[in-house]
Amino acid sequence: xxxxxxxxxxxxxxxxxxxxxxxxxxxxxxxxxxxxxxxxxxxxxxxxxxxxxxxxxxxxxxxxxxxxxxxxxxxxxxxxxxxxxxxxxxxxxxxxxxxxxxxxxxxxxxxxxxxxxxxxxxxxxxxxxxxxxxxxxxxxxxxxxxxxxxxxxxxxxxxxxxxxxxxxxxxxxxxxxxxxxxxxxxxxxxxxxxxxxxxxxxxxxxxxxxxxxxxxxxxxxxxxxxxxxxxxxxxxxxxxxxxxxxxxxxxxxxxxxxxxxxxxxxxxxxxxxxxxxxxxxxxxxxxxxxxxxxxxxxxxxxxxxxxxxxxxxxxxxxxxxxxxxxxxxxxxxxxxxxxxxxxxxxxxxxxxxxxxxxxxxxxxxxxxxxxxxxxxxxxxxxxxxxxxxxxxxxxxxxxxxxxxxxxxxxxxxxxxxxxxxxxxxxxxxxxxxxxxxxxxxxxxxxxxxxxxxxxxxxxxxxxxxxxxxxxxxxxxxxxxxxxxxxxxxxxxxxxxxxxxxxxxxxxxxxxxxxxxxxxxxxxxxxxxxxxxxxxxxxxxxxxxxxxxxxxxxxxxxxxxxxxxxxxxxxxxxxxxxxxxxxxxxxxxxxxxxxxxxxxxxxxxxxxxxxxxxxxxxxxxxxxxxxxxxxxxxxxxxxxxxxxxxxxxxxxxxxxxxxxxxxxxxxxxxxxxxxxxxxxxxxxxxxxx
Amino acid sequence: xxxxxxxxxxxxxxxxxxxxxxxxxxxxxxxxxxxxxxxxxxxxxxxxxxxxxxxxxxxxxxxxxxxxxxxxxxxxxxxxxxxxxxxxxxxxxxxxxxxxxxxxxxxxxxxxxxxxxxxxxxxxxxxxxxxxxxxxxxxxxxxxxxxxxxxxxxxxxxxxxxxxxxxxxxxxxxxxxxxxxxxxxxxxxxxxxxxxxxxxxxxxxxxxxxxxxxxxxxxxxxxxxxxxxx
Numbered sequence: 050x051x052x053x054x055x056x057x058x059x060x061x062x063x064x065x066x067x068x069x070x071x072x073x074x075x076x077x078x079x080x081x082x083x084x085x086x087x088x089x090x091x092x093x094x095x096x097x098x099x100x101x102x103x104x105x106x107x108x109x110x111x112x113x114x115x116x117x118x119x120x121x122x123x124x125x126x127x128x129x130x131x132x133x134x135x136x137x138x139x140x141x142x143x144x145x146x147x148x149x150x151x152x153x154x155x156x157x158x159x160x161x162x163x164x165x166x167x168x169x170x171x172x173x174x175x176x177x178x179x180x181x182x183x184x185x186x187x188x189x190x191x192x193x194x195x196x197x198x199x200x201x202x203x204x205x206x207x208x209x210x211x212x213x214x215x216x217x218x219x220x221x222x223x224x225x226x227x228x229x230x231x232x233x234x235x236x237x238x239x240x241x242x243x244x245x246x247x248x249x250x251x252x253x254x255x256x257x258x259x260x261x262x263x264x265x266x267x268x269x270x271x272x273x274x275x276x277x278x279x280x281x282x283x284x285x286x287x288x289x290x291x292x293x294x295x296x297x298x299x300x301x302x303x304x305x306x307x308x309x310x311x312x313x314x315x316x317x318x319x320x321x322x323x324x325x326x327x328x329x330x331x332x333x334x335x336x337x338x339x340x341x342x343x344x345x346x347x348x349x350x351x352x353x354x355x356x357x358x359x360x361x362x363x364x365x366x367x368x369x370x371x372x373x374x375x376x377x378x379x380x381x382x383x384x385x386x387x388x389x390x391x392x393x394x395x396x397x398x399x400x401x402x403x404x405x406x407x408x409x410x411x412x413x414x415x416x417x418x419x420x421x422x423x424x425x426x427x428x429x430x431x432x433x434x435x436x437x438x439x440x441x442x443x444x445x446x447x448x449x450x451x452x453x454x455x456x457x458x459x460x461x462x463x464x465x466x467x468x469x470x471x472x473x474x475x476x477x478x479x480x481x482x483x484x485x486x487x488x489x490x491x492x493x494x495x496x497x498x499x500x501x502x503x504x505x506x507x508x509x510x511x512x513x514x515x516x517x518x519x520x521x522x523x524x525x526x527x528x529x530x531x532x533x534x535x536x537x538x539x540x541x542x543x544x545x546x547x548x549x550x551x552x553x554x555x556x557x558x559x560x561x562x563x564x565x566x567x568x569x570x571x572x573x574x575x576x577x578x579x580x581x582x583x584x585x586x587x588x589x590x591x592x593x594x595x596x597x598x599x600x601x602x603x604x605x606x607x608x609x610x611x612x613x614x615x616x617x618x619x620x621x622x623x624x625x626x627x628x629x630x631x632x633x634x635x636x637x638x639x640x641x642x643x644x645x646x647x648x649x650x651x652x653x654x655x656x657x658x659x660x661x662x663x664x665x666x667x668x669x670x671x672x673x674x675x676x677x678x679x680x681x682x683x684x685x686x687x688x689x690x691x692x693x694x695x696x697x698x699x700x701x702x703x704x705x706x707x708x709x710x711x712x713x714x715x716x717x718x719x720x721x722x723x724x725x726x727x728x729x730x731x732x733x734x735x736x737x
Numbered sequence: 738x739x740x741x742x743x744x745x746x747x748x749x750x751x752x753x754x755x756x757x758x759x760x761x762x763x764x765x766x767x768x769x770x771x772x773x774x775x776x777x778x779x780x781x782x783x784x785x786x787x788x789x790x791x792x793x794x795x796x797x798x799x800x801x802x803x804x805x806x807x808x809x810x811x812x813x814x815x816x817x818x819x820x821x822x823x824x825x826x827x828x829x830x831x832x833x834x835x836x837x838x839x840x841x842x843x844x845x846x847x848x849x850x851x852x853x854x855x856x857x858x859x860x861x862x863x864x865x866x867x868x869x870x871x872x873x874x875x876x877x878x879x880x881x882x883x884x885x886x887x888x889x890x891x892x893x894x895x896x897x898x899x900x901x902x903x904x905x906x907x908x909x910x911x912x913x914x915x916x917x918x919x920x921x922x923x924x925x926x927x928x929x930x931x932x933x934x935x936x937x938x939x940x941x942x943x944x945x946x947x948x949x950x951x952x953x954x955x956x957x958x959x960x961x962x963x964x965x966x967x
Contacts, residue, residue, distance in 0.1 A: 179740075180740075206806075212806035212808060212809065213806065213808055214808065215806075215808035215809060215811065215812045216812060217741065217742070217811055217812055217815040217816075218740055218741050218815045218816065219815075219816045222740050222741065224740060226808075227808070228806070228807050228808040228811060229743075229793075
């Protein structure tokens with residue numbers, strides 16, 4: 050391990066560390082533009098020049114490996130002078146438009162110009178101007194501001210796996226562009242905005258909306274997919290202006306998917322801001338008391354077997370436990386949180402978790418994906434698989450439709466029964482899994498929502514058992530969820546109790562009249578036509594499918610408007626904080642159920658969120674361990690049976706619209722038009 | 738030089754002809770498996786030789802053949818000014834206007850070209866026979882100013898010789914590559930002013946005497962060392 054001295058601090062670092070990394074390890078910050086921890090080293094901005102003794106010239110610290118006995122000065126006069134020179138060159142062509150630039154206030158160039166910039170330049174020619182490029186509905190470009198750090202190019206090529214960005218021309222005429230100025234077709238495209246150190250790439254939906262210093266920052270958890278991406282909600286007044294990722298090495302590193310980032314404008318449209326009661330076939334606004342009275346009049350005293358509850362995809366655990374307790378009090382065991390009807394077994398935790406953890410993907414050397422499209426269902430998780438793939442030595446096979454997951458894969462065919470062949474060892478991929486040190490299976494909702502989902506789960510388990518997917522210190526059996534609320538619901542046992550009906554049973558019962566009351570807690574992804582003549586209570590935040598069918602609408606809070614606990618697909622319990630208040634009369638969801646229980650005369654035993662969370666931890670101790678993943682015990686599960694031949698129906702057909710928030714979002718509608726319906730009019734060149 | 742981008746009007750398709758396909762395959766075979774992207778510059782060159790310029794379908798075809806993203810091929814095509822991104826005339830006349838050529842009078846050469854061809858920089862004549870372009874330093878400064886016609890350098894040109902040359906080209910005659918002043922490659926123009934006479938060959942020397950003296954001294958020293966100390 051080389052020893053070196055940085056600004057008088059002796060430091061010993063592993064070989065192949067760069068000077069910049071070594072400096073960071075001892076808290077010495079070196080300015081940089083092109084260098085980024087998670088991207089390859091380009092070394093083209095020259096801002097990180099440092100003075101190394103016995104070196105004739107200043108050295109680019111981001112690209113220079115440490116050497117034994119190096120003496121580095123990061124703040125010497127020569128280093129500062131070199132950086133000042135670099136800064137002057139960068140500012141030659143950078144426009145002086147900070148007052149109208151969205152990046153101002155959080156701009157690396159602005160910040161570093163404060164430290165190294167000189168108040169006048171020695172270049173008296175004209176500044177260059179670059180035509181702006183179209184990069185899709187979420188990335189706004191002002192290319193004159195670009196300083197050619199190529200972070201965006203490297204991100205698109207390496208992390209996102211869509212090599213569409215590049216630098217054309219050379220010298221002063223170098224321009225960053227997408228191929229023929231098409232939209233950047235990636236679910237992670239919004240991240241180039243975060244990476245851009247200047248205002249060349251900014252967020253299109255957020256353009257000219259707010260300044261960073263006006264925003265109130267709240268730490269939260271994303272609910273658009275089951276990854277549980279850590280986010281920061283930036284709000285001004287009563288509106289969430291933007292969503293940014295927070296660094297969490299175990300979950301999202303520092304990436305955020307486009308839907309999670311840009312669907313928030315959907316929180317402004319189609320909102321339920323007061324209770325509604327259906328009168329003469331029409332929903333009419335009402336007060337909370339009237340809405341509760343309507344429910345009591347219908348439900349009180351009813352046989353519990355005629356009541357059912359379905360929890361939706363983005364519901365917090367607090368609301369689910371409150372509803373579960375209320376349903377128990379009403380004598381109903383018709384509960385389900387699996388509104389897609391997935392054959393998930395709530396009794397064995399290991400059977401519904403992403404057991405290897407997301408960070409564990411980086412250790413895997415063979416992955417079998419069954420009925421999942423991680424690129425659409427969990428883009429950030431897919432980026433992790435690609436990261437592992439780029440390191441080499443990873444074999445990926447897919448049972449399912451041909452799909453571009455941004456890494457090389459072997460398609461074993463769309464027929465689900467292939468899984469049974471791998472389980473009995475007759476398929477060649479079984480040998481690959483057996484030979485692998487850390488094999489992994491990812492079972493998706495497309496597989497588990499089939500009518501023979503339980504058999505597929507059992508087959509996946511026998512693959513895991515027979516091919517060494519589960520061994521000492523490694524559990525590679527993974528279920529990839531699509532809903533943020535799902536694992537929380539399963540952990541709470543929001544599933545049919547003894548003799549209770551599951552989602553399919555509830556809908557069939559509602560159609561036949563056996564079920565008379567259905568309580569939809571943010572459940573919109575069910576076939577509402579099957580609710581028949583049942584009395585439907587919808588509690589949620591958007592006037593979407595569920596609310597349209599409802600007889601009573603109770604306005605709840607979206608994830609940005611409540612303190613909520615969510616369990617991600619790994620089983621990681623995470624908490625989001627409230628960034629803004631819910632609109633109008635809408636309330637936090639567990640408080641609504643608590644208030645309703647009082648009207649039933651079966652008051653739930655909690656009055657504040659701390660008590661609800663104590664109840665959560667009582668029901669399932671994992672809820673006590675926030676931000677932790679508890680390894681789940683590997684037990685028997687699944688019902689073996691025949692797997693019918695045939696393919697999968699993927700749950701996420703249009704990535705940009707999967708839940709009420711994204712369906713109400715304008716930005717997501719534009720993305721749908723651009724990427725799903727195929728091309729917008731803004732595409733130039735020879736398109737079409 | 739200005740921003741380089743693919744021409745607006747593009748042909749519908751591109752395919753290498755049999756000869757160039759064979760040539761390209763030979764070039765690709767030079768690189769290790771998985772590194773075929775290294776052949777991108779020769780591939781673009783072949784495409785340009787076939788079509789006269791680099792077309793968008795050619796960029797995409799090359800990307801497909803070499804397993805690259807089209808943007809990666811476009812980056813290379815836009816980087817090198819030697820790749821024409823829009824159609825050029827049958828005879829593509831390029832004048833080097835970089836420092837050495839400019840000092841030696843490339844402005845006159847440009848003037849001659851513009852007058853004789855009736856077109857400006859970056860333009861193609863109406864009959865499609867000629868096009869004129871600026872060339873960044875052609876690396877032949879010793880023969881400045883330099884004109885490039887096709888693959889050939891025409892060197893040591895001036896206003897008069899350029900005019901004569903272009904007239905000949907217009908008549909359909911071919912021109913000879915190299916210096917128009919009759920100078921031998923990059924050898925000095927005019928008479929040799931240094932190293933005029935033939936150098937004398939090295940003299941043969943006799944080292945026998947010197948070697949004998951050395952051996953004698955060595956023997957004496959050895960004898961002295963071996964003698965018993967007094």
